[in-house]
Amino acid sequence: MVGNESVPTVQLLTPEGERVEHPDYEFTGSDETIAGFLRDMVLVRRIDNEAHALQRQGQLGLWPSLQGQEAAQIGSGRAFGKNDYAFPSYRELGVAWAKGVPPVNLISLFRSVDMSPWDVNETTFHMYTLVIGSHTLHATGYAMGLEMDGLVGNNDPERDSSVTCYFGDGATSQGDVNEAFVFASSYNAPIVFFLQNNQWAISEPITRQSRIPLYERAKGFGFPGIRVDGNDVLAVHAVTTEALERARSGNGPTLIEAFTYRMGAHTTSDDPTKYRLDDELEYWRLKDPIERVAAYLRRHAGYGEQFFTDLAAEADEVAAEVRSQVLALPEPSLAEQFDLTYAEQTPYLAEQKQAYLEYAASFEEER
Ligand SMILES: Cc1ncc(C[n+]2csc(CCOP(=O)(O)OP(=O)(O)O)c2C)c(N)n1
Numbered sequence: 178m179v180g181n182e183s184v185p186t187v188q189l190l191t192p193e194g195e196r197v198e199h200p201d202y203e204f205t206g207s208d209e210t211i212a213g214f215l216r217d218m219v220l221v222r223r224i225d226n227e228a229h230a231l232q233r234q235g236q237l238g239l240w241p242s243l244q245g246q247e248a249a250q251i252g253s254g255r256a257f258g259k260n261d262y263a264f265p266s267y268r269e270l271g272v273a274w275a276k277g278v279p280p281v282n283l284i285s286l287f288r289s290v291d292m293s294p295w296d297v298n299e300t301t302f303h304m305y306t307l308v309i310g311s312h313t314l315h316a317t318g319y320a321m322g323l324e325m326d327g328l329v330g331n332n333d334p335e336r337d338s339s340v341t342c343y344f345g346d347g348a349t350s351q352g353d354v355n356e357a358f359v360f361a362s363s364y365n366a367p368i369v370f371f372l373q374n375n376q377w378a379i380s381e382p383i384t385r386q387s388r389i390p391l392y393e394r395a396k397g398f399g400f401p402g403i404r405v406d407g408n409d410v411l412a413v414h415a416v417t418t419e420a421l422e423r424a425r426s427g428n429g430p431t432l433i434e435a436f437t438y439r440m441g442a443h444t445t446s447d448d449p450t451k452y453r454l455d456d457e458l459e460y461w462r463l464k465d466p467i468e469r470v471a472a473y474l475r476r477h478a479g480y481g482e483q484f485f486t487d488l489a490a491e492a493d494e495v496a497a498e499v500r501s502q503v504l505a506l507p508e509p510s511l512a513e514q515f516d517l518t519y520a521e522q523t524p525y526l527a528e529q530k531q532a533y534l535e536y537a538a539s540f541e542e543e544r
Contacts (some may be wrong), residue, residue, distance in 0.1 A: 186407040192464045194472025195519040208478040215470045219248040220346045223492035245440030248466030252413025260338035264316035276302040281502035289509040310397035314341040316342035317357040320366035330427025339424035347378020347511035358398040367424035375439035380452040392434035400430045407435030408466040
């Protein structure tokens with residue numbers, strides 16, 4: 178069965194917080210680094226909750242939660258070097274955090290007051306993409322460009338570069354993703370396809386979308402695929418570090434399937450109780466990516482309660498700061514949406530904007 182856990186999966190930290198060995202991968206970082214990963218995950222979950230609350234309070238149009246996927250995003254995001262570009266879809270708050278994108282900038286997209294308020298070149302974090310899978314082609318093209326510019330395989334960490342593209346299990350059913358795999362393979366492009374298999378494409382379970390585990394698909398395209406426990410930040414970091422190195426050194430693409438679970442709704446517009454059972458969520462709560470790291474630090478690294486209390490307090494402070502930044506953003510304007518779409522207005526959009534303005538004005542006249 179595709180959705181179950183009998184498939185070979187790299188794991189270095191069990192849900193109980195015990196370190197385990199793997200023949201091919203190890204995490205060599207210190208306990209301090211692991212505590213840093215915990216801090217990242219706790220803060221992004223807290224910010225995510227705040228954004229969710231802001232949407233419920235009418236401050237945002239929509240919010241897609243990352244809850245449950247913190248280890249997949251922080252483990253991979255913290256493996257990046259300065260020349261490793263990320264192409265996100267729309268749930269990558271954790272990757273954005275690791276890349277230094279201010280959360281308010283990301284959240285402002287969902288208030289419809291901006292389209293790309295961060296500097297893509299400076300942060301190496303590209304624009305959010307809502308058209309499922311389309312950005313795998315953009316990312317592959319970018320990776321091919323890096324290669325053509327001689328930025329791969331120089332054995333020079335200052336120059337060698339790569340691309341990592343984030344997408345979901347549902348996206349793998351899109352033609353664009355499969356075309357991206359073909360081009361990346363044919364051109365030996367320096368790209369890591371980072372698939373967060375959270376097992377649900379809105380209400381469509383992965384068991385209905387693939388007869389084989391998704392990582393195995395890579396073989397048919399001619400590059401390696403690997404499945405990692407997506408709730409294990411140490412394993413994700415180790416596997417991503419190796420795949421990035423492969424890409425930068427000119428050895429081509431890798432597909433990483435981070436097997437995880439979307440603990441919240443698909444977005445704030447979704448009600449998952451309509452299509453999945455509560456016991457599934459309960460089962461995955463026991464595999465929570467944050468709890469296992471906390472358990473490890475408590476039991477094996479001597480971190481006391483004060484550390485965790487301080488971290489919770491810091492998370493509340495950061496969330497309060499993000500909230501006040503969001504509330505200081507301008508009110509969204511429907512008319513402005515027509516100007517945010519392209520750098521230069523097209524005649525058709527200008528026409529639509531005019532029609533909208535006239536329609537809105539007609540209500541004024543009635544009063
Ligand atoms: C091309 C396209 N088709 C359909 C949609 C509607 N849609 C939005 S999210 C989604 C499911 C995506 O699931 P998955 O790729 O597993 O990512 P997840 O949301 O679980 O992170 C769909 C079908 C879309 N945004 N774009």
